[in-house]
Amino acid sequence: MSYGRERNNEKTKLLGISSNVHVTNLGGPTDSRSDVLQLAQQAGFEGVYGTDDIMTQSMGLYINRISQLEREYGALKEVPTDLAGAGGLGYAAAASYSATGGNATLILNRVAMRNAADVARSQARSAESGFHMPTDGRLTSNANYTITHEYGHLLENALYQRAVSNGYTGTRSQYQSSVFRQVSDIAVNRYGGNSSSLSGYGHYNSAEFFAESFASANSGNPTAYGRAMNDWLRSNHL
Amino acid sequence: MIREEPYFMQNRDWYTTPDDFGSDDVFFDDGRGYHIRDDAPEEAKRSYDEFYADVVVVADGKALTVV
Numbered sequence: 001m002s003y004g005r006e007r008n009n010e011k012t013k014l015l016g017i018s019s020n021v022h023v024t025n026l027g028g029p030t031d032s033r034s035d036v037l038q039l040a041q042q043a044g045f046e047g048v049y050g051t052d053d054i055m056t057q058s059m060g061l062y063i064n065r066i067s068q069l070e071r072e073y074g075a076l077k078e079v080p081t082d083l084a085g086a087g088g089l090g091y092a093a094a095a096s097y098s099a100t101g102g103n104a105t106l107i108l109n110r111v112a113m114r115n116a117a118d119v120a121r122s123q124a125r126s127a128e129s130g131f132h133m134p135t136d137g138r139l140t141s142n143a144n145y146t147i148t149h150e151y152g153h154l155l156e157n158a159l160y161q162r163a164v165s166n167g168y169t170g171t172r173s174q175y176q177s178s179v180f181r182q183v184s185d186i187a188v189n190r191y192g193g194n195s196s197s198l199s200g201y202g203h204y205n206s207a208e209f210f211a212e213s214f215a216s217a218n219s220g221n222p223t224a225y226g227r228a229m230n231d232w233l234r235s236n237h238l
Numbered sequence: 239m240i241r242e243e244p245y246f247m248q249n250r251d252w253y254t255t256p257d258d259f260g261s262d263d264v265f266f267d268d269g270r271g272y273h274i275r276d277d278a279p280e281e282a283k284r285s286y287d288e289f290y291a292d293v294v295v296v297a298d299g300k301a302l303t304v305v
Contacts, residue, residue: 019291019292020288021241021293021304023295023304026295027297090241091239091240091241091242093240094239094240094293094304094305095304096295096303096304098300099303102300105302126243129243131243131247149240153305180264188262195264200243200247202264203264203265203272204289205265206265206269211305
């Protein structure tokens with residue numbers, strides 16, 4: 001993907017304007033910090049664009065988390081991925097990919113993700129309300145929850161792309177529904193999971209179900225759905 | 239995507255889940271886990287519509303699905 005490379009204010013157009021999520025100014029110039037670039041390259045990112053507004057220590061924390069997850073799951077190795085800052089409202093981070101394949105992007109809201117300590121406090125509140133899955137309560141677990149959730153989206157996309165290249169002919173939506181049923185069966189039948197074992201956001205749709213269950217699996221205090229996701233990933237890996 | 243908790247979820251009387259109909263499913267047949275009630279306030283209905291609206295960003299002429 002070439003958006004924003006070495007260019008400021010790459011023009012982006014938002015569709016779906018009835019959403020309360022507004023993603024603007026996606027990407028930008030390459031991150032100016034050599035240590036950030038080096039970390040990101042080691043983690044497996046293709047490039048890092050428009051992220052200078054995010055504090056260096058916070059970027060280091062996020063990228064180190066991705067690096068840990070990547071060693072175990074390999075989503076960035078499977079699908080080349082950029083790390084990009086963006087502006088806008090209504091979201092903290094997102095993952096994007098083309099419907100026709102190609103590079104993926106991990107998007108960080110430059111304001112919401114600027115300081116990992118603020119991210120941790122926000123996650124603690126969301127877990128308390130039940131909108132997000134609980135963690136083990138450690139500061140780093142809460143600070144990394146958002147990144148872990150988004151890596152879950154990248155991993156699911158990579159698994160889908162791999163399935164397609166291996167002959168799977170269903171749609172992405174059909175794939176997500178199938179994964180949901182398998183993980184849910186494990187959660188309910190093996191671990192006694194019920195509706196309260198899944199966050200409010202995990203009930204949104206099967207894509208967020210995957211990301212929330214993945215975040216639970218990797219945040220130190222897995223619910224029945226987090227444990228089920230761990231089991232499922234052991235036999236469905238890249 | 240990590241996003242803010244939507245307004246319509248602040249009141250359990252404003253939306254339904256498959257649970258409410260005695261179903262063990264997490265999602266309704268349309269793939270959504272929530273349906274807004276007809277008698278919910280207009281602000282809650284608007285919040286619901288915004289929550290489920292697709293977010294697509296176009297960069298370099300390519301439409302990117304955002305999740």
